[in-house]
Amino acid sequence: MMMVDGLRAWLRNRVRPVARDTRPHGDAGSHSPRIFDVRSAGEWTEPVFAPRRLWSLREDVLLEFDDDMTGVTVATEWGDIALGHPGDTVREALRRMTLGPTVLTHLFAPDGDGSDWLRLSTVLAEIEHCVVHSLECRPGAGSCLSAVPISRFAGFVLPAIEAEDRMRLSRFAAIRLSNGELVLESPLSRHRVILHQPPAVSVVGAIGDGATLDQVVHDTRLPAELVRALAEHLAAVGMIVFGEPDDGQGRTWFAEDHDPELAAWSHTDLMFHARTRTGRRHGPIGATFPHHGALPPAPVVKPVPEGERFPLYTPDIAEVARTDGTLTEAMETRRSFHEFATRAPTAKQLGELLFRSARVRSIQPHALETVQDMASDRPYPSMGGRHELELYLTVERCEGLPSGTYHYDPWEHALTRINGDVAEATELLDAARVTVGTAGRPPVLITMTGRIARLSWTYSGIAYSTSLKHVGVLQQTLYLVATAMGLAPCALAVGDLEATTRVLRLDWPSEVSVGEFVVGVRAEQRN
Structure with missing residues (x-):
């Protein structure tokens, strides 16, 4: 007792x-x-x-014993903990805890003085995060x-x-x-x-x-x-x-x-x-390639959908570099526009905007993976060259381009008309008008979608959060290029999941909407 x-x-x-x-x-x-x-x-x-x-130890915790089996080190994902020579009873308790939940009080004699338990409790306090x-x-x-x-x-x-x-x-x-x-x-x-x-x-x-x-x-x-x-x-x-x-x-x-x-x-x-941060989550996180060997990697560029093709204007980058303002000028004058001129942007302007912001400059095998998994290089950064974002344009008015909804092919630098239903396009444009706070529909709505499998094949636990970060850097790139071109850009805070999925003919949740951006002509510009 x-x-x-x-x-x-x-x-x-x-x-x-x-x-x-x-x-x-x-x-x-x-x-x-x-x-x-x-x-x-x-x-x-x-x-x-x-x-x-x-009591038990986390499944990923390992016990390492000295050569004489008296010293114990606890190996954890947060580093090793050297326990020294805690004694036979403590070593046996830790060994049992690696096998699964155990009743530790069974290790102690009923007439004991409690010293073994106090030694064990001290050790458990030292490794209590395990x-x-x-x-x-x-x-x-x-x-x-x-x-x-x-x-x-x-x-x-x-x-x-x-x-x-x-x-x-x-x-x-x-x-x-x-x-x-x-x-x-x-x-x-x-x-x-x-x-x-x-x-x-x-x-x-x-x-x-x-x-x-x-x-x-x-x-x-x-x-x-x-x-x-x-x-x-x-x-x-x-x-x-x-x-x-x-x-x-x-x-x-x-x-x-x-x-x-x-x-x-x-x-x-x-x-x-x-x-989506380390430190307070369970399971692997980061580049663990969780689906390697089980699923094929998603293609670096989405297969071109069926529909009428519209090749886009390709600017001369050397000429653009010669005539453009400085990066500082673009950053200091960048702002969001909530009103647009009645004059429509041109297909040439859209071609230049997309070419300078989102085209595929090159495709190459990923250095860390198999040759079947390709990475791409584009004007905006993407973790590991994954570039999972796709761009869709819903056009209200654009000189040289019929109204409707288009998919942008960043490799061939062309648009494919995937939906000619004016009523459905109007639904997305009206939603964008309300979000922007403009009196009329924006001329062009750019919707960003994410093929999450491009990220989840490589990264555990952070695929969607990474995609949202990519939305941010792509929106910033669109802002700076549109500002340099004298256009009127504006990023949207939110979009309608159901309407976007239906109008863009997305295979949800394989491809999901993650961001929106509108562009037009500045209201102060006159015909």
């Missing part, structure tokens, strides 16, 4: 309650075990069972819930939840399916929570937008200790937040709703930010 009593005393000093009215991150704390009292099972149909904590915390809800059924660290700054501490505490899911939390299991994620958390079994899913659903422990027990018909244990694990990683009574009208005040730093973010934007 000495071991257990000492352990309980140590726990009381190590486990602290969740701080109220603060943003949850679940980042501080230790790896102390939790002793659960068995209470009434209520409507629980399984035998009464005290939930048990389990430790997966799981909960067993049924005897021998394995993990019901697992909290997996995804940041080198991840920490874990179980809070003390009182029966009257009002809790809810964070408004940034979301559930999705991953590898056949439900995963609960939040950009505010440095963990992802895997909901292995129905009790975990039931508790998450019952907490929803606000509940107490008693309400969750009533709604799920699960044992109170099981509900408490699951809620504690969710709170430890910031998936649920706690509130205080508001103004006496029965409402609950949650700090998350009143944090000015969080108010600026939607769930979608903050999750997109967190998962």
